[in-house]
Amino acid sequence: MRSAHTVEQVRAAEADLMARVPEGTLMQRAATGLAVAISNFLGGTYGARVVLLIGSGDNGGDALYAGARLARRGAQVTAVLLSDKAHRAGAEALRTAGGRLVTSTPLTGPSADPSATADPSATTAPTAVADLIRSADVVVDGIVGIGGRPGLRPKALAVVQLAERFGVPIVAVDTPSGVDVDTGETPEPHVNAALTITFGTHKICHFIDPAATACGPVHLIDIGLDLPPAEVESLQTSDIARLYPVPHGESDKYSRGVLGLMVGSTQYPGAAVIATSGALGGPVGMVRYVGPDAVAEAVRAAHPEIVAGEGRVQAWAIGSGLGDELDIPRIRELLDAEEPVVLDADGLKALDDSGDHFDVLATPHAGELARLLDVDRATVEAERLKHARLAAERYDVTVLLKGSTTVIASPDGQVRVNTNATPWLATAGAGDVLAGLCGSLLAAGLTPLDAGSVGAYLHAAAANLASSSGPITAMSVAAALPEATRYLLGG
Numbered sequence: 477m478r479s480a481h482t483v484e485q486v487r488a489a490e491a492d493l494m495a496r497v498p499e500g501t502l503m504q505r506a507a508t509g510l511a512v513a514i515s516n517f518l519g520g521t522y523g524a525r526v527v528l529l530i531g532s533g534d535n536g537g538d539a540l541y542a543g544a545r546l547a548r549r550g551a552q553v554t555a556v557l558l559s560d561k562a563h564r565a566g567a568e569a570l571r572t573a574g575g576r577l578v579t580s581t582p583l584t585g586p587s588a589d590p591s592a593t594a595d596p597s598a599t600t601a602p603t604a605v606a607d608l609i610r611s612a613d614v615v616v617d618g619i620v621g622i623g624g625r626p627g628l629r630p631k632a633l634a635v636v637q638l639a640e641r642f643g644v645p646i647v648a649v650d651t652p653s654g655v656d657v658d659t660g661e662t663p664e665p666h667v668n669a670a671l672t673i674t675f676g677t678h679k680i681c682h683f684i685d686p687a688a689t690a691c692g693p694v695h696l697i698d699i700g701l702d703l704p705p706a707e708v709e710s711l712q713t714s715d716i717a718r719l720y721p722v723p724h725g726e727s728d729k730y731s732r733g734v735l736g737l738m739v740g741s742t743q744y745p746g747a748a749v750i751a752t753s754g755a756l757g758g759p760v761g762m763v764r765y766v767g768p769d770a771v772a773e774a775v776r777a778a779h780p781e782i783v784a785g786e787g788r789v790q791a792w793a794i795g796s797g798l799g800d801e802l803d804i805p806r807i808r809e810l811l812d813a814e815e816p817v818v819l820d821a822d823g824l825k826a827l828d829d830s831g832d833h834f835d836v837l838a839t840p841h842a843g844e845l846a847r848l849l850d851v852d853r854a855t856v857e858a859e860r861l862k863h864a865r866l867a868a869e870r871y872d873v874t875v876l877l878k879g880s881t882t883v884i885a886s887p888d889g890q891v892r893v894n895t896n897a898t899p900w901l902a903t904a905g906a907g908d909v910l911a912g913l914c915g916s917l918l919a920a921g922l923t924p925l926d927a928g929s930v931g932a933y934l935h936a937a938a939a940n941l942a943s944s945s946g947p948i949t950a951m952s953v954a955a956a957l958p959e960a961t962r963y964l965l966g967g
């Protein structure tokens with residue numbers, strides 16, 4: 477399990493550890509890891525041109541110390557000081573190692589730094605900031621980290637835009653400056669990093685879009701923090717192997733779980749076929765299809781394994797492609813029954829906030845969640861964690877909010893995030909596959925939180941396998957589920 481902690485949790489763990497180790501130890505650990513990561517990113521250090529963007533706090537300190545290490549290994553390192561304060565000891569270390577310090581008035585180029593930290597030679601530096609950035613191999617974002625508020629101040633924004641214009645990759649220190657660290661929101665301009673190097677633990681912005689996309693790949697450096705339970709978690713391969721309901725010697729098709737599917741309609745028969753494919757790609761022993769005869773025929777033609785008609789089930793998946801044939805009273809009966817339910821798409825209209833639905837996994841995309849919360853879609857997309865949590869609390873269900881990063885929030889406050897999906901998965905019917913798969917996992921005995929998070933992980937893994945960086949269909953994702961599962965279970 478990968479864990480993301482809040483800034484408050486990180487600060488407390490840092491204070492606790494700092495009381496037990498010599499001063500500066502944590503920053504040296506961070507800077508050492510950062511320097512190695514930048515060197516790996518560059519594919520070597522000697523002769524590399526590195527520009528550091530330095531803000532007023534310890535995030536800049538990390539960048540300055542890492543810059544000093546790179547300079548000692550032959551890199552040409554220039555720090556652009558964006559604030560009239562900068563980490564003094566870090567600046568001194570960089571200068572001693574042969575690096576340069578300049579201040580920035582962005583549109584006119586470097587100028588003398590009024591503070592004691594700048595190199596006097598900067599006054600005569602002929603190169604404008606634009607030229608520095610243009611010729612850099614990498615720009616290191618040490619503007620702000622966990623002490624930052626969203627947005628970039630004008631000087632920082634101008635240099636970041638230069639790097640973007642010249643196509644120079646940015647490596648972010650701890651977090652891409654300008655994002656909201658604790659929510660993953662990006663209400664203001666921010667850095668878009670090619671790589672983010674973080675310390676101690678992940679932060680929420682590393683997991684949740686839109687900020688997660690701004691991080692690029694995230695590399696975690698251990699600095700020895702002792703952390704409390706995480707606010708947000710993200711499953712890894714080993715968690716899938718641990719949680720997946722694998723049949724054993726005594727299993728039969730009933731004990732493996734039977735899933736009832738109430739999906740698809742004469743209007744959308746394809747949804748029934750696709751959701752059934754997703755369900756059969758999961759762990760259940762049997763799938764029952766409940767719906768119009770003509771649709772049941774289409775499902776049976778594609779999947780002779782299914783049993784049509786009602787019967788005993790261990791869980792339901794309801795809602796994908798029901799269209800106008802939605803029977804809200806019937807769905808409410810099933811929501812009130814004891815079997816757990818995956819509620820998708822049109823079925824979400826049956827949800828009301830009066831019941832106790834702790835065994836329901838609702839799987840909306842941003843538009844559907846917006847309707848449930850009476851807000852607009854853009855607001856949900858901008859504030860994904862907040863709205864997934866709100867809906868989980870209001871409807872007393874586990875909410876799986878689909879999108880580039882999928883957020884799964886349970887009514888007791890636990891949150892998991894899936895970050896491994898390819899954008900090729902944004903294809904019609906992919907959500908039906910997920911609903912069938914999550915239903916299968918619920919029927920096999922997982923809790924809604926586990927079914928949602930294992931389902932999202934496997935769905936993304938199957939999409940990655942099917943896609944190999946090219947277009948995919950929902951049916952090809954479902955078809956790749958057995959192989960993706962086999963691989964993840966170590967087979």
Ligand SMILES: NC(=O)C1=CN([C@@H]2O[C@H](COP(=O)(O)OP(=O)(O)OC[C@H]3O[C@@H](n4cnc5c(N)ncnc54)[C@H](OP(=O)(O)O)[C@@H]3O)[C@@H](O)[C@H]2O)[C@@H](O)CC1
Binds near residue numbers: 486627
């Ligand atoms: N915790 C740990 O375990 C470890 C932490 N470490 C490192 O320390 C970093 C945190 O350092 P930090 O606390 O000094 O805060 P930091 O992010 O540098 O911001 C400083 C100041 O920036 C300002 N500012 C705010 N918003 C702004 C904006 N939008 N644009 C521009 N400026 C803005 C604001 O000051 P102001 O200018 O408002 O006075 C704020 O006080 C952390 O991310 C990691 O890199 C590692 O070394 C080791 C272990």
Ligand SMILES: Nc1ncnc2c1ncn2[C@@H]1O[C@H](COP(=O)(O)OP(=O)(O)O)[C@@H](O)[C@H]1O
Binds near residue numbers: 878897903904908
């Ligand atoms: N940009 C993206 N990157 C990765 N996965 C995505 C992206 N956009 C959507 N997805 C995933 O694709 C699926 C689309 O589901 P959904 O919106 O319900 O489509 P449909 O209703 O057509 O089945 C979801 O699993 C979602 O998480």
Ligand SMILES: [K+]
Binds near residue numbers: 619
């Ligand atoms: K940063």
